[in-house]
Structure formats: C-alpha cells, structure tokens
Amino acid sequence: MLVLSRKINQSIMIGDDVRIVIVAVDRDQVKLGIEAPRAVPVHRSEVYEEIRKANQEALGAAPVTSGKPERATLRPRTKPPH
C-alpha cells in the first residue's frame, strides 16, 4: 500500500479526475473532501462490505422453491416520488 503524508488542505490525486482533500483532523478522526466525476461511486468501505454480506446472505438463505420460471416484466415506478 502506498502511504503518503499530507497536511490539512493538502490533497492527493487518484488518476486524472479524483481529488481527495484533507479537510480537518481531530484526534483519531480525519475529515476528507472528495471530488470525483458524477459517474464514480464514493462510499465508506464498511457500507460496501455490509451490502456484500447481505447479498451473500440472500443467496445462502434463499428457500428451495418450485414453480415454473417465467421472465419477469420490470416496470418503472408508477407513482411519482414526492
């Protein structure tokens, strides 16, 4: 793993279009600012990990089902969000 030292308001670039700024440091907590293209997802690692676990649990717990499989028709949500 690459390890870099930065001061407050300094930043690092990842590739050409992701910039991470050290916004504040308070004891064991660091506040980061992230500038990334709109198509790039940014989330905390533990959120990803939690969703990964939930997906695998959904697979493991899925009941043995019988029935004829038919293609599901997917529809947009009919009621507009308020």
Added chain:
Amino acid sequence: MQQEQITVDLPRFGPCTFGASEVIEFPWGLPGFPTLQRWLPLNLDSHPTFVWLQSLDDPSVALPSVDPWMVFETYDPKMPAYAFTSLEIREANDFATLCVVVVTPDAHEMTINLMAPVVINLRTRKGRQIMLDGSDYSPREPMPRKTAEKASASSKSA
C-alpha cells in the same frame, strides 16, 4: 421481432427459455458477485411477489428481490448522482427499482435491503446496485408481517 432464444437449465428452477434482449447487464457486477455481469429477472408462478435475479454466468446464483414500494409505500431513496449518470438514466420512466430480500426457508421471516436498491435502466437493460451511503435505510429492514404472509400464502395457493 425475431430474436435469439436461449435455453438454460437452472439448478434452482429447472429449464428456462428467454430472449437475448431480456438479459440485464450489470457491468460492475454486484457486491459479493463482482464477476457476475449477466442476469435474468424471473418470476415463479408460485411466488409472484418476488423477482428472482438469476445469474447467467453462474447458474447456481439467484437472489430474491421485491419492488420496495409493494412493501414500504413511503420508501424514498435519494439516489446519488453516480446511479443515474453511470446508468444513463434520464427520466423516471427509464428505470425499475428492486430490493434484495433475505428469506428464511419457511418464508416466515424476511428482511429487505433498503440501503442498496438495485436500479435497472429499462431502455438499455443495464443495472447496478446503488449504495445509499449516509441514508437511514437499513440493509436488513424486517419485512412487515402482512407482506411476509402474503408472499408465503401466494406460494400455497398456486
């Protein structure tokens, strides 16, 4: 329109025939299944409430999901920008939303992942599971009793 028909033998559901245009591509896979990119949404006539996301790259993988608004009418996910940008979604009619559920074998207890809805562009048939980081929605929200009973009853009445 004539299109190529594909038949696969699914370990969970048996033989299934579908058209190539019905496949949904998940270019980024799904968390936990990063290499599985081609999925087919299936209904079972015995469980109409569920949409099974069936992997075509690994036929042993199928995830049950539901339309979240069938369960929580007030569900109001604030989609991050990357959801619509990366999937090229321009308007509300462009996409469908599904939430993965965890079901116990007797179907009496279910949880629904409201924190990471699966969003599918119906025009391009591309999908992605979106993380609502910072939202209060739980990845394991207990399914209300009513819905759980409806789902298991529908399996008996079929």
